[in-house]
Amino acid sequence: MPLKIGITGGIGSGKTTVAKVFELLNVPVYYADAASKRLYKTDKELMQKMKAHFGDDIYNEDELNRTKLASLVFTDPQKLELLNSLVHPRTIKDALDWLQAQTAPYVIKEAALLFESGSVAEMDFVIGVYAPQHLRIKRAMDRDKTTRDEVINRMMRQIDEGLKMKLCDFVITNNEQELVLPQVLRLHEKFLSAALEPRAISAFPTRS
Numbered sequence: 001m002p003l004k005i006g007i008t009g010g011i012g013s014g015k016t017t018v019a020k021v022f023e024l025l026n027v028p029v030y031y032a033d034a035a036s037k038r039l040y041k042t043d044k045e046l047m048q049k050m051k052a053h054f055g056d057d058i059y060n061e062d063e064l065n066r067t068k069l070a071s072l073v074f075t076d077p078q079k080l081e082l083l084n085s086l087v088h089p090r091t092i093k094d095a096l097d098w099l100q101a102q103t104a105p106y107v108i109k110e111a112a113l114l115f116e117s118g119s120v121a122e123m124d125f126v127i128g129v130y131a132p133q134h135l136r137i138k139r140a141m142d143r144d145k146t147t148r149d150e151v152i153n154r155m156m157r158q159i160d161e162g163l164k165m166k167l168c169d170f171v172i173t174n175n176e177q178e179l180v181l182p183q184v185l186r187l188h189e190k191f192l193s194a195a196l197e198p199r200a201i202s203a204f205p206t207r208s
C-alpha cells in the first residue's frame with residue numbers, strides 16, 4: 001500500500017491548485033469533490049436516499065440540482081449534517097477502493113473536509129494549504145461567481161482555518177507571495193524518501 005497523504009484547507013485556499021502540481025510530478029490524486037459529483041450520478045442507492053430526504057426534484061433526470069441543494073443545506077445545519085451523513089461515508093469508501101488500486105510510492109487525497117468527515121483516519125500524513133481569509137473569499141467569489149456572504153456561510157461550516165492548520169503535519173502557504181512550487185518539491189522529496197525508506201519518517205514533525 002502506498003503512503004497516503006491528505007491535502008486539506010478551507011474554501012478557496014488552493015487545495016486543488018496545489019494537488020494539480022503534485023499530479024504534474026506523476027503523483028496520483030483523488031479529488032473528493034469530483035468523486036462526490038460522480039457518485040451523486042452513478043450510485044443508485046445514494047441517489048435514492050437523496051431523493052427520499054430532499055425530494056425527487058433535487059434531481060433533473062440524473063443531474064443533481066446543486067444550486068437548489070446548496071440553498072437547502074447551507075441555510076440549515078441539520079440538513080447539512082444529513083447530507084454529509086449520506087455523502088461522506090460513500091466518498092470515504094470510494095477513496096479507499098481507489099487507494100487499494102494504487103501502486104505509486106505515495107498518493108494524495110484532496111478533500112476540503114478531511115478532518116470534519118473523519119477521513120483523516122485513513123491518512124499517514126496531512127498537508128494543509130493555507131491562504132489568508134480575504135484571499136480565500138475573493139478567490140471563491142471569483143471562481144464560483146457567488147457572493148461574499150455565501151462564501152462566508154460555507155466557511156462557517158468548516159473547522160476554523162487556524163485550528164485546521166495546527167492539525168496538519170505540513171503546511172503549504174498559498175498567499176500569492178511565497179512560491180508554491182519549491183514548497184511542493186520539498187514535500188515531494190520527503191514523501192518519496194519516506195515511502196522508499198520508512199525510517200526517514202522519524203524526521204517528520206508529529207501531528208499536534
Ligand SMILES: CC(C)(COP(=O)(O)OP(=O)(O)OC[C@H]1O[C@@H](n2cnc3c(N)ncnc32)[C@H](O)[C@@H]1O)[C@@H](O)C(=O)NCCC(=O)NCCS
Pocket residue numbers: 010011012032033036066067069070073080083084087091111112113154155157158
Ligand atoms: C451542496 C453541494 C451540492 C453544492 O455544490 P456546489 O457546486 O455549489 O459546491 P462545490 O461542491 O463545488 O463545493 C465548493 C466548496 O464548498 C465547500 N463545501 C462543499 N460541501 C461542503 C460541506 N458539506 N460543508 C462545508 N463546506 C462545504 C468546500 O470548500 C467546497 O470545496 C456540494 O457542495 C455537496 O455535495 N456537498 C457535500 C459533499 C461535500 O462535503 N463536498 C466537499 C468535500 S468532499
Ligand SMILES: Nc1ncnc2c1ncn2[C@@H]1O[C@H](COP(=O)(O)OP(=O)(O)OP(=O)(O)O)[C@@H](O)[C@H]1O
Pocket residue numbers: 009010011012013014015016017018033112139140143174175176
Ligand atoms: N496562488 C494563486 N494565485 C492566484 N489564484 C489562485 C492561487 N491559488 C488558487 N487560485 C485560484 O483560486 C481559486 C480557488 O482555488 P482552488 O479551487 O484550488 O481552491 P480549493 O481550496 O480547492 O477550493 P474549494 O474548497 O472551494 O474547492 C481557483 O480559481 C484558483 O485558480
